[in-house]
Amino acid sequence: MSSTPSRQSLRRQLLLWLLLPQLVLWAGGGLLTHRIALSYAEKGIDQSLTQSVRALSRQVKPIGSGLLIDFPRAAQDVLEQDPDDRVSYTVSSPPGQFLLGNQNLPQPDQNPAVFGEPLLYGGKLDGQPLRIVALDVQYGDADAPQTLRVQVGKGTAVQQRIARELVADLLAPLLAIGVLLSLLVYGGIRRGLAPLTRLTDQLENRSINALQPIGMTQAPSEVHALVQAVNGLLAEVERSVRQEKRFINDAAHQLRTPLAGLISQVELAQRETADPVLGARLNKVLTGAERSAHLVHQLLTLARTESTARREPLDLAALAREVARDWTPKAVIAGIDLGYEGAERREIEGDALQLREAMSNLIDNALRYTPAGSTVTLRVEPHGTLTHLVVEDNGPGLGANDISHVFQRFWRASDQPGGCGLGLAIVREIARRHGGDAKVERVLPQGLRVVLTLG
Incomplete structure (x- = not known):
């Protein structure tokens, strides 16, 4: 059981292989740009939080075995005034024992490795994602040291919004460039395939008798090679057609001449004989000769019909x-x-x-x-x-x-x-x-x- 081979457009394949990778690269570039934007925004938040937690820790001053927290109400209002970019803080001593700030701020899964070094981690407050920094400091006497933990957290909504805006600002020009490049690619493919289209039109509009070479002056070297191959094939077909016509004409001439002579001789023999038996036989010969002459004429006509139509x-x-x-x-x-x-x-x-x-x-x-x-x-x-x-x-x-x-x-x-x-x-x-x-x-x-x- 034979199946019809699928025919795919060369133009469609070129567009697919040229534009699809461009689309994939554009999408991949967008994801990579988004990740890079988030990374840089996160670094900015981490740096800001580190400075804030160090500044806040300096406002906590040990007095004997107690603490003096010099953090005015105005500073608290400034930290918590923007609900989209809210900054929350917590002061606890020992770590986890709430003293000041927002007691719902999540604690880290592990303690900072070194006193005085900030620990950055993520968490959630009221269902919103936060970036949090924790800083542990020591105070008190050497015989009875105590630990103070200062935490500062900041929401990531603004960070994500900035990242999205940055990606949009970067990808919009890239999308415009991609569309322009796609149009240029399409125009280039169409222009490059134009010689093949002209060659197809020339071949489709030719009849069986139009076997002259195809003329194509402006075309790429690959198309010229194809045209030369087609012209070579047309030349072979033209030679074959000429030989076939010459053979048909020669065969018809060689057959019709003796058949015409045979028919004439049989007709003369019929008129000159009075023997009925011989006359019947001559009549059969005449019928066969006439049928052969008619067959030769029909074969010649059929061959000419199949090869010529002016x-x-x-x-x-x-x-x-x-x-x-x-x-x-x-x-x-x-x-x-x-x-x-x-x-x-x-x-x-x-x-x-x-x-x-x-x-x-x-x-x-x-x-x-x-x-x-x-x-x-x-x-x-x-x-x-x-x-x-x-x-x-x-x-x-x-x-x-x-x-x-x-x-x-x-x-x-x-x-x-x-x-x-x-x-x-x-x-x-x-x-x-x-x-x-x-x-x-x-x-x-x-x-x-x-x-x-x-x-």
Whole structure:
């Protein structure tokens, strides 16, 4: 079971590989910038808290075995006046025994390692995150030393807000630069792929007969290499087509000439002999020679049809009337009424020789397989931008099963001598060369209609 390979756009892949890393780097840069901003803001808070705790500890003065805390009410109000950037403090001695400040300030998990050295840690107060510093100092007599702990905490809301503002101020210009860079990347990719687009258009708009080299002066070296490879292939195809045409013409000439001579000699022999047995045998030879000559002609026509289609302005209605007049003598001899109906004039782009061959094949089939007294009609019918070329008869027609095989090469619905099973295959190929198709329809009560749709 074969699967259709997925086709991905080169432009989409380039945009993905160029813009996606840029987006990832931009997001990573934003996270890194946020972390750096928080780190620097935290360092600023730590430095401020360290200075504050040392200043506060200097306001606690030992007096004998007691303490004098010189911390006026105005200083307390200054520390606690901003609810978003609140600074809380606690003085306890021994550590944990509340003396002054906010007794809800969290205690550290461990004591400072050295007296007089601040210990920084984090905590929460009233559900808000804090950065806290603790400082232990000694006082009292040498025989009875005592420890005083001073703590100062500050909320991190302002710190986080400053970090967010800093990140926004940094990333907004980077985002604008990223958008501009993305537009430049897209424009660069589009400009870089333009030669491939032009090459595709040139190849798509060419017919099978346009095998001249592709010209592309302004393109990158990679595209030039591709163009050279395509031109080399076109040159090989052109040589092959020329050789095929030459072979077909030579073969047709070499076959038609002896067949024509054989037919002439058999006809002369028939007139000169009176022996009925010999005459019957000569008649079989003549039938076979005529069928061979017809087959050679059809094969040559089919080969030319598959390789050539020169479309020029022509009047299809006038051409159809001319073909009908050319076949009228044979129709009269066969006792068949052949006529034209339809448009008086219909201009199309087409190959007159090929269309004449298609009509001749259809009329020949109709005359060959339709009994005397029948009617064969050739029509040209406009249908919008399309044109229908129709050959209809009221003969015996074909069965439903036979209609599905009529366009197959060498398939014949009758054993009647003269046909070779290529006429309708040639007709369909000509129709497709003219941007359309061919179909066969049954006519009621009897008969057959062949319709060529031409673009």
